[in-house]
Amino acid sequence: MNAYYKWPSTKTYNFCGATKEDLLYVAEIYTGLGGLSPLGFKAGVLLHNGMSTKDQILGVAGDKSLFAGRIVIMLPPLETLASHRAMTTEIMRPSTTSNNGVTFVFSVEVGEKLQRERFEWRKFKKRNGDEANPGGFTLLRLSSNFEKTDPATSGRNDCEAVTVLTLTRSWAQIKHPFSLEVTGSGLSGALGDRWVLMVVIAALRLWFLKANGRATKTGIAVGEKL
Structure with missing residues (x-):
């Protein structure tokens, strides 16, 4: 999957498949x-x-507050009879290692059973030694209750890599900000x-956070103390 700016607007972009x-x-x-x-007066992104x-x-996704680094993500409700305007709120917590x-x-x-599991985006600078690649994030499935379908997709002994978010070079971000590749059990559905x-x-x-310099260790460390 790929993101492309929807010109002439600079505030909307298309989320596409392979092309x-x-x-x-x-x-x-x-x-x-x-x-x-749904975010009210807080800035963020709407899908x-x-x-x-x-x-x-x-x-939707946005900041939980203007100061703390936690991110609010809102999804459709799990209950099929809930109002179409109702949304379930999840929190994505940044941290440093x-x-x-x-x-x-x-x-x-x-x-199918809608069992809750934990996932972790882990930032990387370059992928597979590619000097032309500015890096991105790998999403790890933090669970011991899965079978690793491919050892090559494993990020650590106790987790599985299920998605890779690859950013594009600064000159290319004008048209194509990033690509998203689902792997492992994520790819199987x-x-x-x-x-x-x-x-x-x-x-x-x-x-959005990375593009605005808000996915750095220093910035996140400050948010952890608030």
């Missing part, structure tokens, strides 16, 4: 003015269920549609 002709959704950068989105910003909002790394952790329901939606919205927010 930019394979249109899936439109994402909108929300400034918070008017307070009409619409269609190719227009007038289409129903499928999910002892080896100067940056992580973002969230939980979401997966599979075993984690379910709700997990896919959560990953897409979280990836959109991570890209």
Whole structure:
């Protein structure tokens, strides 16, 4: 999956499949003015269920507060009889690691039984030694209750790499900000549609934070103390 700016607007972009002709959704950068989105007056990103910003909002992501680094992600309700305006709130928590790394952790329901599991975005600088690649984030499934379908996709002994968010070079971000590759059990569909939606919205927010210099160890460390 790939993100492409929807010119001439600089606040909307298309979320596509393998090519930019394979249109899936439109994402909108929300400034918070008017307070009409589920985020109220907080800025963030809105994912619409269609190719227009007038289409129903499928999910949103933004800051929990102006100062703390925690990220609010809102998904459709689990209850089928709930109002279409009701949304379930999840929190994605950023943190720093002892080896100067940056992580973002969230939980979401997966599979047919909708069992909650934890996942962690782990920042990387370069992928597979590619000097032309500016890096991105790998999403790890933090659970002992899965079978590793491919040892090559494993990020650590106790987790499985299920998604890679790859950023583009600064000159290319004008048209193509990032790409999203699902791997392992995520690619098999075993984690379910709700997990896919959560990953897409979280990836959109991570890209926005990275593009605005807010995914750094220093910035996150300050937020952890608030």
